[in-house]
Amino acid sequence: MRSNLMLLLLAVLLQITRATRLLKFTNVKCQDLPTTAGLTRYDYCRLKVVRRNHVELSLKVSLLQLPVRNLTTRLQCFQRRDGYRPFMYNVLFDFCKLMDGRRRELSFERFVFDAISKHSNFNHSCPWKENHMTVEKFALDPTLINVPFPAGVFTFYAYGIPRTLTQVFFEKAD
Numbered sequence: 232m233r234s235n236l237m238l239l240l241l242a243v244l245l246q247i248t249r250a251t252r253l254l255k256f257t258n259v260k261c262q263d264l265p266t267t268a269g270l271t272r273y274d275y276c277r278l279k280v281v282r283r284n285h286v287e288l289s290l291k292v293s294l295l296q297l298p299v300r301n302l303t304t305r306l307q308c309f310q311r312r313d314g315y316r317p318f319m320y321n322v323l324f325d326f327c328k329l330m331d332g333r334r335r336e337l338s339f340e341r342f343v344f345d346a347i348s349k350h351s352n353f354n355h356s357c358p359w360k361e362n363h364m365t366v367e368k369f370a371l372d373p374t375l376i377n378v379p380f381p382a383g384v385f386t387f388y389a390y391g392i393p394r395t396l397t398q399v400f401f402e403k404a405d
């Protein structure tokens with residue numbers, strides 16, 4: 232598992248060095264899962280085409296039972312071939328631990344969330360006390376991210392129970 236992860240990271244880094252095509256969001260879908268039990272509420276989740284090949288993602292989910300002491304995230308990446316198929320990447324990680332600025336272990340999820348970090352309020356340690364999680368105007372930077380798969384799914388869990396599902400789809404544009 233660990234070596235697969237490093238291989239994927241290497242593949243992503245190699246892609247970066249020969250990134251000649253743009254990568255842009257094509258769709259985003261967000262939902263509160265039935266199991267959220269009043270803990271979350273999506274306020275918005277949308278893409279905005281700012282200019283050709285520059286598409287910004289914004290989303291806000293309100294957290295209605297604070298503080299949140301336990302947050303885990305599953306990140307799955309899909310490839311497209313006769314519909315969406317699971318890619319080699321599917322991992323569950325401790326979101327609180329990842330956001331704890333004191334720990335800086337290299338991992339694929341670190342790579343992904345570092346990219347989003349400046350456009351979000353995710354950089355919090357736990358217990359999480361702010362009443363929302365927000366991403367504002369996040370566009371994929373083709374010089375930083377050129378991922379070899381066209382879809383990612385983030386499932387957020389609190390206390391081991393799945394609460395929200397966020398699906399993002401992207402494509403390479405010439």
Ligand SMILES: *[C@@H]1O[C@H](CO)[C@@H](O)[C@H](O)[C@H]1NC(C)=O
Binds near residue numbers: 332333348354
């Ligand atoms: C996140 O927070 C930590 C600790 O406060 C800080 O060291 C780090 O620079 C922050 N990272 C970003 C991307 O803002």
Ligand SMILES: *[C@@H]1O[C@H](CO)[C@@H](O)[C@H](O)[C@H]1NC(C)=O
Binds near residue numbers: 389
């Ligand atoms: C979060 O909650 C789940 C379910 O109760 C538990 O399995 C997990 O160990 C908890 N994580 C932390 C960091 O406490």
